[in-house]
Amino acid sequence: LWSFVAYGPLTCYDPATGALSILKPEIAPGVRDGGFHFPLHIGADSALWCGGDRALWRVDTRTHACTPYPWPVPVVNNPYPFTTALHQGADGVVWAGTVNGLLRMDAATKTWKSYAHDPKDSTSLSAPTIFSICPDPADGLNVLWIGTNGGGLNRMDVRNGTFTRFTTHEGLPNDVVYGVLSDDQGFLWMSTNKGIARFDPRTRTFRNFNAGDGLQSDEFNRHAYCKDGRGWLYFGGVNGLADLREIARRF
Secondary structure: OEEEOOOOOEEEEEOOOOEEEEEOOEEEOOEEOOOOOOOOEEOOOOEEEEEOOOEEEEEEOOOOOEEEEEOOOOOOOOOOOOEEEEEEOOOOOEEEEEOOEEEEEEOOOOEEEEEOEOOOOOOOEOOOOEEEEEEOOOOOOOEEEEEEEOOOEEEEEOOOOEEEEEOHHHOOOOOEEEEEEEOOOOOEEEEEOOEEEEEEOOOOEEEEEOHHHOOOOOOEEEEEEEEOOOOOEEEEEOOEEEEOHHHHHHO
16 A cells, blocks of 8 residues: 655555555665655556656556656646656556646656647647646557646547547536546546536537536545455545445436
8 A cells, every 4th residue: 555745755655564664765875755646646567656756656556666768848736746646558658637738658668748728829739737647448558638727628639649629518517527537438527616527428418417416515626536456436425425326327
């Protein structure tokens, strides 16, 4: 079991032995990478990925070796810690959502590419701060769905680096999209400040739900969403946890 501790260390607990290990990633010998090592993302080949102030980190869960991939852009910890979301595709590419755009890192070549918000370009990322990254349920390598802080939902075409925006103008209940998850039927579910939306990528239409439909509240929050091994979706909000099984059965 892995967790982060504010301003530097990572902790690893082995439930079999009860042993607790503390890792302090170093960007260079004797030079620690401070800040939050967050979020923690389980990757491929025994890897655990997390962000830091100076780099994206790969932690080998077997050897505890920490490998840094220095950020290609200046780090800004405002209004949140720099790294806000992580995703690794089946091709090994790691995607990092940040408070200053989307970053793509090819671990094989150690090369980066950045995608920024450009107010003058409607095909760019719709807002600087990203809250979530979800692979498309039908084409996860070529299409990513991005939840943003104030820019709604973005569909990214990985092949050409363009973004299509879905906001309240297209039926989204609120343009702050905290978490995005796909279900086993190919729908996308997302938490916002005004309830939860179900989006059909095939028809590009929304069906919205609020407290009147059985949610704990209309307001949700960052990093509080997951899909379990059975395919059930959960979203955390200001009054508890929303389990979408009953709502999904009714619609």
